[in-house]
Amino acid sequence: MLGKYINLRADDRFVPTEMLRRAxxxxxxxRNASAxxxxxxxxxxxxxxxxxxxxxxxxxxxxSLLSRSLEDAKDVHGGHLPSSIVERVQLEVISPERVAQLWGTHGHRFVLSRPEGDxxxxxxTILVARRKGTxxxxxxxxxxxxxxxxxxxxDFDQPAGTRADQKWFSLFAFPPVPQFKPPGYHHIANFVVAKEHRRxxxxxxxxxxLLTKYARDHIDxxxxxxxxxQFLLCGKGFWQIGDPPWLERMQRLGFSLRWGAESFFIEHDWAPLPPIYAGDKPISNVEYNRSFGLPQRYQDDRPPPRPGMHLVGRIPEVVRLSQDPRAKLQYFQTYFDFT
Ligand SMILES: CC(C)(COP(=O)(O)OP(=O)(O)OC[C@H]1O[C@@H](n2cnc3c(N)ncnc32)[C@H](O)[C@@H]1OP(=O)(O)O)[C@@H](O)C(=O)NCCC(=O)NCCS
Incomplete structure (x- = not known):
């Protein structure tokens, strides 16, 4: 039976090759059904x-791969997230049971492996949305x-808790729904390399x-x-909603920032955010935002690198939010073109 537990067992990443082949x-x-x-x-x-x-x-x-990786994001280990949030995700989103059941039908679960004996x-691993609209x-x-x-x-009007006047969606600032995702791109998540094999x-x-063997347009x-x-990926590229610290490494890997698509948490008296630390030192939301280049990255009047992809009209709002003491950067968006 698959369980809903926090899986930090390193050895779980070794599976019988014969079983992997059957999976x-x-x-x-x-196009190559006999391969x-x-x-x-x-x-x-x-x-x-x-x-x-x-x-x-x-x-x-x-x-195991995802949970051990996320463990390092805990602030007590020098990461950017409170332990309680990491543990919620480890349990509710990436436990063995959730990996098997929550994402299976909507995403292609790719695994990269190497043989060791039998x-x-x-x-x-990476999860890639099957449908471009997911x-x-x-x-x-x-x-x-x-x-x-x-x-x-x-339901954009739903309450956050028991009080009707305290709204769930007042806790966030997102890009407008019609532009939230660039059309034709596959959402990706869980892009992780085992801790033992980084760098x-x-x-x-x-x-x-993935690009050379699975992206149809690249192959053609x-x-x-x-x-x-197996399936091919028929979209234009990958699209990611990424935690702030991931931006730099994703850019090094060839992903581009989608300008103006940042989302923020909005603090309320009735919903304070957990304190943020830089090392041992508590820092404000504005200092946190600055540490990820906001609003500085949008203050030199450069045009965005590619028209059509970016939310240029929302940049003034992102600049304003990043200087609002109640707003804390939640996610960047990035994209990666197949051709
Ligand atoms: C991000 C991750 C997948 C990179 O895997 P990796 O195999 O170590 O990366 P590579 O060795 O192929 O490095 C690729 C590039 O990213 C850079 N890079 C890798 N890890 C980095 C880090 N922690 N900080 C900054 N840059 C990093 C490398 O320097 C390299 O760039 P360069 O060639 O210009 O030097 C891995 O660190 C990981 O699984 N992290 C945890 C989860 C995560 O952050 N996922 C990303 C968002 S879904």
Whole structure:
């Protein structure tokens, strides 16, 4: 049975190779239906494929990778999140049970592995939305939404708790719903390389493998063949809603900031935010925002790098929010083009 528990067991990332091979999903209409349902690489015998996350060993392996990674985000370990929030996510979002059941039908669960004896070590994972309109999460209350149905499916007037005058959505400042997500891009989440293997170029290798073996437009633009019998990604690229500290590393990996799409937490007397620390020192929301380049990054009047993708009209609002003592940067948005 899969459990709802915090999975910090490092050894769970080793799974029997035979079982992993059986967990790869085939796509009946693949252009190369007779090929194996995964791709093998020269480098260290790495393997990449989309798996069924309902296989218990796979769910546990992915949960272990994600939960151990997120553990480092706790402020007590020098990260940017209070322990209570990390533990809620470890339990409610990335426990083995949730990996298997919450995301399985809406996302392609890719795993990057390498063989070790008769086992395979899962060294990286990413969740990629199957449909281009899917949004995996929107506040802690909504998962697996369709962008086009957000206005209809979300109650923007709902109370935060028991009092009707204290509204849930007054706790956040988001981009307007119609522009919340760029059309045609696949939402990604859970992009993680195992802690034991960081800073060896594996994230770069993983992304490049996704691009060259699974992104349809990239494959077609090169006139390359499809080497596996799995789904292809038919969108224009990846789209990410990312925690502030991730921006720098995602940019190094080739992702671009979507200007003006930042979201903020809004503090109220009835809903104070947890204190923020830089090392041992408590800092204000404005200092926190500054530490991630806001509002400075928008104050030199540069035009955005690519028209159409950015929320230029919202930049003054982002600048204003980042200087509001009650507003704390929640997420950046980034994107990565396939071609
Ligand atoms: C982000 C992550 C996937 C990178 O994996 P990795 O295999 O260590 O990355 P790579 O070795 O391929 O490095 C790729 C680039 O990112 C940079 N980078 C990696 N980790 C970084 C970090 N913590 N801070 C700043 N830059 C970083 C590397 O220097 C490299 O850039 P360079 O070639 O210009 O030097 C990994 O650190 C991770 O799983 N982190 C926790 C989860 C997370 O933050 N996920 C991202 C958002 S979903």
């Amino acid at each position: 790869y999903l085939r796509y009946a209409e693949s 194996p349902p995964y791709v093998r690489f020269e480098r260290e015998g790495f393997e990449l494929g989309i798996v069924s996350s309902e296989v218990p060993e796979i769910a546990r392996a992915v949960s 086992k395979s070590e899962i060294i990286g 949004i995996f999460f929107f506040t802690g209350r909504y998962n697996n939404l369709r962008h086009s149905a957000m206005e209809r499916d979300i 060896q170029g594996l994230a770069r290798f993983f992304l490049n493998a 633009a090169r006139g390359a063949a499809v080497e596996h019998s």
